[in-house]
């Protein structure tokens with residue numbers, strides 16, 4: 048394997064889902080719903096296939112989807128963007144992140160991450176030859192240590208790669224935090240790459256796109272996808288929204304990574320994004336009920352549960368159960384209890400920082416969540 052990828056192992060999500068199958072454990076690890084996406088979106092994909100929409104799409108997205116993304120972004124953030132020059136459709140948000148990094152970051156540029164971070168960020172920055180600077184968000188509230196962020200910024204800092212609502216912690220960046228980030232970026236001419244795939248799962252506060260802050264649109268790439276919002280994580284439809292001068296870089300990388308994203312999926316995505324807002328209200332209501340089952344259950348089972356404001360994840364402190372670290376705890380949980388969680392130490396540059404924390408997801412039907420909770424209450 049190439050040196051730039053030597054330190055990375057099989058992703059923790061793949062490892063844990065394989066163990067779940069092997070041990071017949073309930074999988075509250077990898078974040079994928081165990082229920083299906085909406086019928087009308089699936090129908091739209093089937094119809095597109097029947098209608099012969101099966102050849103390469105336009106590289107940066109079928110016009111219909113680019114327009115639907117721009118319309119949705121206007122409703123959500125108030126920003127008016129040109130679907131033709133500021134929206135790029137990609138094969139999932141993970142590709143949008145890769146295209147953004149590979150299209151806009153030079154080897155040796157510094158990029159700031161907040162730990163714990165989603166695993167693809169570090170691997171993709173490594174592929175781009177970027178220097179990673181990491182700021183750790185600490186429990187219980189995972190607030191941004193603004194002074195640390197300020198001192199991490201140097202002349203070589205090209206971008207901050209952030210994620211709100213935040214996987215794995217469920218933290219949402221507050222308006223105050225976003226204002227601080229914005230003023231640091233403007234002052235030091237730094238870009239922001241903002242992964243907002245959980246924006247529709249904001250429970251405790253309003254989601255704010257950093258691009259909507261004064262002076263930020265011109266220096267921000269906003270990244271999103273269909274998967275979480277429409278419970279279709281296997282479709283891999285994502286996008287990047289950015290002003291034309293940044294979109295140019297994103298598109299250059301995208302052209303040579305995947306060239307274009309699957310065509311019928313794009314037609315269906317356009318239909319999905321045009322759904323009335325009531326869909327999102329219902330989605331959130333369903334997830335709020337699931338969240339309550341899991342959070343209450345984890346507390347009753349004896350975990351110290353950290354507050355999660357958004358995403359379909361919640362992190363806990365497992366140390367009341369006396370295992371030495373997050374990996375040992377997750378192994379114990381799979382083998383002795385029959386439940387899968389995700390150890391978080393892999394989401395830090397320094398694994399020690401995550402050794403007390405594990406992540407559970409509640410993107411499962413209520414029966415599954417109840418059985419997992421029962422197992423933990425009985426056996427922990």
Ligand code: GLN
Nearest residue numbers: 058060061076077078214
């Ligand atoms: N985003 C999903 C999670 O955090 C995992 C996706 C993957 O398996 N790479 O659980």
